[in-house]
Amino acid sequence: MANQHVYELPMRWADLDSLNHVNNVVYLDYAAESRTILVEDGIVGADERVQRIAVDFLRPLLLSKRPVCVASTRDGDALVQEITSGDTETVFARVTTVFGPPVDVERGQATFEPFPLRLRRSDVDATGFASLTKAFEFFQEARIILFSSLRTDGSGASRFVVGHVDITFGEPIPWRREPYPVTSWISRIGDSSIHIEAEIAEEGRLYAHARSVLVGFDMTAQTSRKLEDHEKKLLSEFIPNN
Structure with a gap:
């Protein structure tokens, strides 16, 4: 053991x-x-x-x-x-x-406008690259922006909690002045959760790929909840090739 x-x-x-x-x-x-x-x-x-x-x-x-x-x-x-x-x-x-x-990651098709990720000097560690912990922060920020862009009362970020995040790392992310594009898409909608995938990549170069599971949450009761029909309908529009 x-x-x-x-x-x-x-x-x-x-x-x-x-x-x-x-x-x-x-x-x-x-x-x-x-x-x-x-x-x-x-x-x-x-x-x-x-x-x-x-x-x-x-x-x-x-x-x-x-x-x-x-x-x-x-x-x-x-x-x-x-x-x-x-x-x-x-x-x-x-x-x-x-x-x-590094392992190969199945790439997806973005259904949202890329989020421009601008690095700060504090994001970079002694190696000269963004730290692994910062990658989680980058994808968290992209998720929040994604939900804000939906602009609907039923699908706000406050009605979900993050249950699981899985990030696969590709090439290290060096500091630069130009932003990195973060692309996102919804890969699955369940009864009480949605799966969001995102990646930091450009010109065939993958820096990181994230798979996140967000669970519907009732803030008043402080318990998980099932997704409402209008939420599922709205979110399903952002599943690639749907």
């Missing part, structure tokens, strides 16, 4: 979103910081390349004085990190990192 390595990290006010929950992207920060410690401890090789990272957002994590705990288990090419709080056993998010060479 693979050994588990547990590290404690501090929670900060800046980690929270407008609902006083830990922002989805911050879970990636927790996992990335823990991976750095794993490198220092010789559990992850400093030269190992990350092929993909998948995150399951299981339940919201609120501000607490207790430290965030990241329990990491290495099994072959996969590193599974479960994020808890203090001495509780409740898992709030699960981050799976797969190490290995």
Whole structure:
């Protein structure tokens, strides 16, 4: 059985979103910081390349004085990190990192206008490229813009929560002044969720590809909900070749 390595990290006010929950992207920060410690401890090789990272957002994590705990288990090419709080056993998010060479990704057909992604200097780490954690932030921003562009009361971003995000990495993203195009499309509509795919790519060069599952959510009842018929009708118009 693979050994588990547990590290404690501090929670900060800046980690929270407008609902006083830990922002989805911050879970990636927790996992990335823990991976750095794993490198220092010789559990992850400093030269190992990350092929993909998948995150399951299981339940919201609120501000607490207790430290965030990241329990990491290495099994072959996969590193599974479960994020808890203090001495509780409740898992709030699960981050799976797969190490290995780049793989081919089935490309899709964008149905929304490309979102111009402009990098900031702070997006770039010591390697001279955008950090892996920032890729999640890029795709999150693109999703928010996507929903804002729909301009309909029934399909606003506030009526959905992110349940799962899976990003496959291609070439590193170097800093430049010109924006990168982020293209998006809806690949599936279920009874209570929608699947959105997006990619940062240009001229046949793929930097990153994301698959996200958004779950319908009732803010008043704080529970998942089924999609309404008018939502499904509207969203179905953005499925390629539909």
